[in-house]
Amino acid sequence: MDNALFDVLKSVDTPTVCNAIEVAQGKRGFNDFTRGTMLASDPAGVMVGYARTARIRAVAPPTEAPEVIKARRMAYYRYMADGARPAVCVVQDLDVPNAIGAYWGEVNTNIHKAFGLAGTLTDGVMRDLGDVAEGYPVVAGSVGPSHGYVHVVDFDASVRIHGLDIRSGDLVHADRHGAVVVPTDVIPTLQSAIQTLMRSEQIVFDAVKGKQIGFAEFEVAWAAFEAART
Structure with a gap:
C-alpha cells in the first residue's frame, strides 16, 4: 500500500471503503465486513493497516504455568512491535458472548500506540474511556470495568471479529461503523474507486443538500448519479 492510498483511506469512513470496494469489483455483494453494532472509543477515529492478530480469554484464570503465560x-508484545506498518491490532476474545475482561484501556492502548500500531479492533471489552491513548482508536464489542483474568491464548493466527474472518497481514479499515478487510486484488484500483464513488455521490448532494426540490429535478440528478457510478 503506497502513501497516497493510505492517506485516502485515512480520510474516509469504513462505509465509503465498503462501497468503493464494490465499485472496484464492478458488482454488488462484497461480504468481508463485521456484523452487528460495535463501540468506538473515539467516534472520529479511523484505523488503517495490516492486521496483527491475537486471541485472549479472561473469564477463568489460565491453567498453564505462570512462566508459560508470562513468556507468551x-x-x-514482541510480535505486535514487529511487522509491516501501517498495522492494526486485531484481537478476538474467546469468551464472547460472555466476555468480561477489558484488555483495552489506558495501559495497553499506550503500549500499542508506542509500538506504532494504528488502533485496535476487537470483539472483546474496553475500559478507561477517558484515558485511552490519544490518537489510538479502539473499536470493541463492549465496555466494562474489569480486566478479569485476561491472558493471551495465541497470536499470529486467523481470528473472527463480529462475523468477519481476519488473517494476519490482511489490510483492515475500521471505524465506529465496524470493519472491512480490503481484498488484495482491489488494492491497486481502490484509490481511483473511492474518487469515482465520491464524485458520483456529489451529484446527488449538489442537488439536494440544503435545498427543496421536486421529483423532476431529483429524477434528473439521480439519473446522472447512476450514470456516473457505473
Whole structure:
C-alpha cells in the first residue's frame, strides 16, 4: 500500500471503503465486513493497516504455568512491535458472548500506540474511556470495568471479529461503523474507486443538500448519479 492510498483511506469512513470496494469489483455483494453494532472509543477515529492478530480469554484464570503465560505475553508484545506498518491490532476474545475482561484501556492502548500500531479492533471489552491513548482508536464489542483474568491464548493466527474472518497481514479499515478487510486484488484500483464513488455521490448532494426540490429535478440528478457510478 503506497502513501497516497493510505492517506485516502485515512480520510474516509469504513462505509465509503465498503462501497468503493464494490465499485472496484464492478458488482454488488462484497461480504468481508463485521456484523452487528460495535463501540468506538473515539467516534472520529479511523484505523488503517495490516492486521496483527491475537486471541485472549479472561473469564477463568489460565491453567498453564505462570512462566508459560508470562513468556507468551512477552512474545505477543514482541510480535505486535514487529511487522509491516501501517498495522492494526486485531484481537478476538474467546469468551464472547460472555466476555468480561477489558484488555483495552489506558495501559495497553499506550503500549500499542508506542509500538506504532494504528488502533485496535476487537470483539472483546474496553475500559478507561477517558484515558485511552490519544490518537489510538479502539473499536470493541463492549465496555466494562474489569480486566478479569485476561491472558493471551495465541497470536499470529486467523481470528473472527463480529462475523468477519481476519488473517494476519490482511489490510483492515475500521471505524465506529465496524470493519472491512480490503481484498488484495482491489488494492491497486481502490484509490481511483473511492474518487469515482465520491464524485458520483456529489451529484446527488449538489442537488439536494440544503435545498427543496421536486421529483423532476431529483429524477434528473439521480439519473446522472447512476450514470456516473457505473
